[in-house]
Amino acid sequence: MRGQPVRVAAIDCGTNTIKLLVLDEDGADLEREMRIVRLGQDVDRTGRLAEEALERTFAAVEEYAALVARHGVDRIRFCATSATRDAANAEEFAAGVRARLGVAPEVVSGDEEAALAWAGATRGLPGLAGPVVVLDIGGGSTELVLGSGATPDVAHSMDIGSVRMTERHLRSDPPSADEVAACVADVESALDACPVDPGAAVTLVGVAGTVSDRLVGSTAAERAEMAWLHPGRADVIAAGALVLSRVLARSRVSELVVSEADILDGIAWSLREG
Known part of the structure; x- marks a missing residue:
């Protein structure tokens, strides 16, 4: 075929x-x-x-x-x-x-996951000013991918996904200050070891949707009432918000470009082009 x-x-x-x-x-x-x-x-x-x-x-x-x-x-x-x-x-x-x-x-692998996330996120966003960093916050891992062309230059997968961080640290509902601090410390440690520097990005593309500080202070039930948030993500989205906040703190961009496409689209296009 x-x-x-x-x-x-x-x-x-x-x-x-x-x-x-x-x-x-x-x-x-x-x-x-x-x-x-x-x-x-x-x-x-x-x-x-x-x-x-x-x-x-x-x-x-x-x-x-x-x-x-x-x-x-x-x-x-x-x-x-x-x-x-x-x-x-x-x-x-x-x-x-x-x-x-x-x-x-x-x-x-984490590297392949990052490459697929890059392909999915950037394909539908032509003309982005580079260098571009793609941020994909998943349940188990978070990928940071840096590049300026059709393929990434460097990618890294970190075990700081929203489900993993919630189960590891955010056990109260809403999370306590100590739990949030422990989660942030874990995320910061992973970012310290990451070869992709968010500060290198002229454009930062996120594929995990919109999050804010309000999420961290809310209970899971309160988050589930937010119309834009899928109920199945309500109990773990706060950890995702903390990951995003720490990446943004290391970047020099004034806004986050949100891509509606992600690794799923990268997988599909790999089949069409293979």
């Missing part, structure tokens, strides 16, 4: 969400879905994927398999990221995906 128009399906299975994107032969969206499955539940503590998390994820995979079959796609790529990289029972997850979808999941 190389060189011919193809219909593709991309699945991005992260620590908190599993997403599906189906593109038609012209590259237009046919299907774009997201389910909150929290695959990475307790992985930071136990090193294993929880049985109930696997059940939630497999249920979503079955839904997606039906959609993929209905659209008659030519190529499928299923990418799993931070939670699966860290799990001792990742093969149980892989076997379950193969049984339901007919393809094996790729457990992508």
Whole structure:
């Protein structure tokens, strides 16, 4: 099929969400879905994927398999990221995906995850002033990617995602000052060791949506009432806000460019161009 128009399906299975994107032969969206499955539940503590998390994820995979079959796609790529990289029972997850979808999941490295995030985030934003830093705050990890062209120059993945930081530090609802301080210290330590300097960016592109200080001081129930926030992110978004705030504090930009496209789009376009 190389060189011919193809219909593709991309699945991005992260620590908190599993997403599906189906593109038609012209590259237009046919299907774009997201389910909150929290695959990475307790992985930071136990090193294993929880049985109930696997059940939630497999249920979503079955839904997606039906959609993929209905659209008659030519190529499928299923990418799993931070939670699966860290799990001792990742093969149980892989076997379950193969049984339901007919393809094996790729457990992508942090570098590959960052490159896909770069491709997805920048493709639809031509003419950005460089250097550009792309920030992708996920559930298990956060990627910073620096570049000025079609491919990144340097990328780094850090284990400071919103689910991981919430489970590790923000155990009260709302979080206490000491918990917030511990979370911030963890994030700052990871950024200190990161080879991508947010201060190098002329343009900072974020793919994790809008966050603010109000989120950290709110309870999970109060956050769930915010119309723009998906309820499945309400309990972990405060940690994501803290990660973003520390990255912004190190940058010299006056605004954050928000991309509606992310790693999922990067996966889909890798199939079309492969």
